[in-house]
Amino acid sequence: MSDNVQDNKPIMVGDRTIPPADARYININVMGQPHEVPETLTILKAMEYAGHQFKRGCGCRGGICGACGTFYRIEGDHALKTGLACQTVVEEGMTLAQIPFFPANRAADLDLDPDTRMSASEQISTLYPEIFRCVGCGTCTRTCPMDIDVMGYIAYFKRGDIAGGAEESFDCIMCGLCVSRCPANISQMNVAMTARRIAGAKLTPKSEVTAARAEQVRSGRYEPMLAKLAAMDKDELKTLYVEREREPDLAKPGEWMPQDQTYL
Amino acid sequence: MSEEDPVRIPYYPGCTLKTKAAGFERSAMECAKQIGFEMDELKDWNCCGASYPLTKDNLMGLAAPANILIEAEKRCHEQEADSLLITLCAFCYNTLKRTEFAFNTEPKKLETINAFLDRKYEGSIRVIHYLEYLRDVIGFDNLAKMVKTDMSKFKIAPYYGCMLLKPKKELGLDDPEDPVIMHDFLDALGCQTVDFPGQVDCCGSYLIMREPKKVSKLSYNILSEAAEYGAQALVTACPLCQTNLDQSQADSAQFSDIDEVPVLYFTQLLAIALGLNTEGHQLEDHHVDPRPVIADGLEGV
Numbered sequence: 001m002s003d004n005v006q007d008n009k010p011i012m013v014g015d016r017t018i019p020p021a022d023a024r025y026i027n028i029n030v031m032g033q034p035h036e037v038p039e040t041l042t043i044l045k046a047m048e049y050a051g052h053q054f055k056r057g058c059g060c061r062g063g064i065c066g067a068c069g070t071f072y073r074i075e076g077d078h079a080l081k082t083g084l085a086c087q088t089v090v091e092e093g094m095t096l097a098q099i100p101f102f103p104a105n106r107a108a109d110l111d112l113d114p115d116t117r118m119s120a121s122e123q124i125s126t127l128y129p130e131i132f133r134c135v136g137c138g139t140c141t142r143t144c145p146m147d148i149d150v151m152g153y154i155a156y157f158k159r160g161d162i163a164g165g166a167e168e169s170f171d172c173i174m175c176g177l178c179v180s181r182c183p184a185n186i187s188q189m190n191v192a193m194t195a196r197r198i199a200g201a202k203l204t205p206k207s208e209v210t211a212a213r214a215e216q217v218r219s220g221r222y223e224p225m226l227a228k229l230a231a232m233d234k235d236e237l238k239t240l241y242v243e244r245e246r247e248p249d250l251a252k253p254g255e256w257m258p259q260d261q262t263y264l
Numbered sequence: 265m266s267e268e269d270p271v272r273i274p275y276y277p278g279c280t281l282k283t284k285a286a287g288f289e290r291s292a293m294e295c296a297k298q299i300g301f302e303m304d305e306l307k308d309w310n311c312c313g314a315s316y317p318l319t320k321d322n323l324m325g326l327a328a329p330a331n332i333l334i335e336a337e338k339r340c341h342e343q344e345a346d347s348l349l350i351t352l353c354a355f356c357y358n359t360l361k362r363t364e365f366a367f368n369t370e371p372k373k374l375e376t377i378n379a380f381l382d383r384k385y386e387g388s389i390r391v392i393h394y395l396e397y398l399r400d401v402i403g404f405d406n407l408a409k410m411v412k413t414d415m416s417k418f419k420i421a422p423y424y425g426c427m428l429l430k431p432k433k434e435l436g437l438d439d440p441e442d443p444v445i446m447h448d449f450l451d452a453l454g455c456q457t458v459d460f461p462g463q464v465d466c467c468g469s470y471l472i473m474r475e476p477k478k479v480s481k482l483s484y485n486i487l488s489e490a491a492e493y494g495a496q497a498l499v500t501a502c503p504l505c506q507t508n509l510d511q512s513q514a515d516s517a518q519f520s521d522i523d524e525v526p527v528l529y530f531t532q533l534l535a536i537a538l539g540l541n542t543e544g545h546q547l548e549d550h551h552v553d554p555r556p557v558i559a560d561g562l563e564g565v
Contacts, residue, residue, distance in 0.1 A: 134310070136313060136328025137327040158310075158311050
């Protein structure tokens with residue numbers, strides 16, 4: 001990384017895996033196929049190193065899009081483990097398979113009526129009655145790569161606390177690994193998504209600041225800036241991006257201001 | 265126990281006490297405070313499963329209650345409290361208590377569940393019903409001294425149902441055929457306790473979902489008998505019994521020949537006896553409004 005900065009080359013993310021110079025090679029197993037890969041790589045980069053090209057099972061590479069949910073085991077250990085391929089570092093003896101997609105029940109797409117007179121709790125129990133099949137085994141919670149208490153938020157929904165469950169499930173990235181493991185066939189992530197939508201629309205206090213900003217966007221205030229960006233050629237855009245002013249990581253909230261305040 | 269520092273007991277509410285039976289919980293908590301203990305709700309809790317598995321080898325049904333017992337044990341360790349878990353709902357009490365019994369008598373089951381959950385329950389928690397706490401820890405004689413309202417005009421029948429008492433070997437709260445705990449409770453309050461044979465008959469339980477007519481019939485048998493023995497109202501510890509006995513009276517064809525009988529949670533009556541403000545206890549939410557009977561009982565005393 002320091003080399004790149006010295007050469008003043010832009011840092012490109014994800015296009016090529018550069019293992020550390022003195023990295024040891026370890027053995028992993030991708031869907032039954034053995035590979036030798038340098039240690040310190042994430043599962044995603046190790047797979048690319050081994051020759052895989054991703055069409056599914058890869059998204060943001062930053063641990064937040066939920067596309068790269070992965071199951072793995074370590075040789076000699078019975079435990080089934082989970083992680084996001086872009087966040088989990090490979091280990092010696094790791095056998096893994098990605099789950100890029102898992103079929104889940106999405107009742108909300110069919111039935112959610114924005115003008116319904118049902119309470120939030122009734123909407124959830126009508127759309128997803130299967131939550132009452134939960135036996136409380138906790139497998140979902142142990143599966144979640146985001147360390148969310150999945151069983152906990154299903155418990156909130158069962159006792160009618162939709163806002164509580166929406167809060168508890170907030171970090172969900174919809175990877176679907178909980179859904180794949182549930183013995184009661186609950187699609188936890190979709191129940192929670194519906195709950196957060198209901199909570200956002202009906203239960204949480206409205207933010208006046210957000211409404212004002214939305215109005216600014218609608219008024220066309222930002223259109224000229226976008227048009228200006230759209231008219232730039234690639235090199236100009238690159239320069240603009242690389243030379244952009246960044247708020248320092250440890251700046252106190254509300255204190256830092258950019259030099260260029262044209263657009264504020 | 266000193267008044268500044270009330271005993272805090274880990275408390276498991278259960279789903280119904282957060283929804284339909286919220287008045288049961290609120291009245292119980294306020295009474296506890298008055299009596300001198302605090303019900304300390306577990307932070308993370310899930311549904312108890314509502315019914316204990318009927319097959320011996322179905323361990324899955326023990327997972328949910330085990331999770332609850334683990335939370336309670338964690339809480340007791342943290343706060344160096346007595347290893348108790350107090351409950352109100354008769355269904356939750358039944359499920360949790362039977363799980364406690366299963367783990368105590370069959371350690372292999374506990375071992376399997378611990379391995380499955382990847383958690384460690386040491387088996388220390390004793391599940392205790394609110395009534396049991398009043399009887400064994402507070403003492404009904406002490407409770408009687410705390411009563412502020414003259415209850416002598418109240419003719420109340422205790423209704424036990426099934427879940428609080430059966431099976432005796434596993435719950436051990438009282439004799440399932442001839443129970444006295446709620447009688448003694450009512451005596452302590454100073455009510456005229458009405459003893460009637462139907463006190464342990466089944467109300468129909470969750471048959472209400474599929475065969476509401478049958479539940480009406482069973483409720484009628486219980487309520488008409490209680491009325492015949494002179495009861496003005498029933499008290500119960502079970503939200504499902506309460507719902508069945510209370511809501512069934514909407515079936516006017518079945519109930520044509522008797523007057524309405526209000527069905528109260530025992531803590532709603534306790535709150536009145538302790539002279540508490542009953543606002544928020546949801547007396548008005550019962551199908552048969554108990555307030556006229558209460559007003560009658562309080563009149564002229």
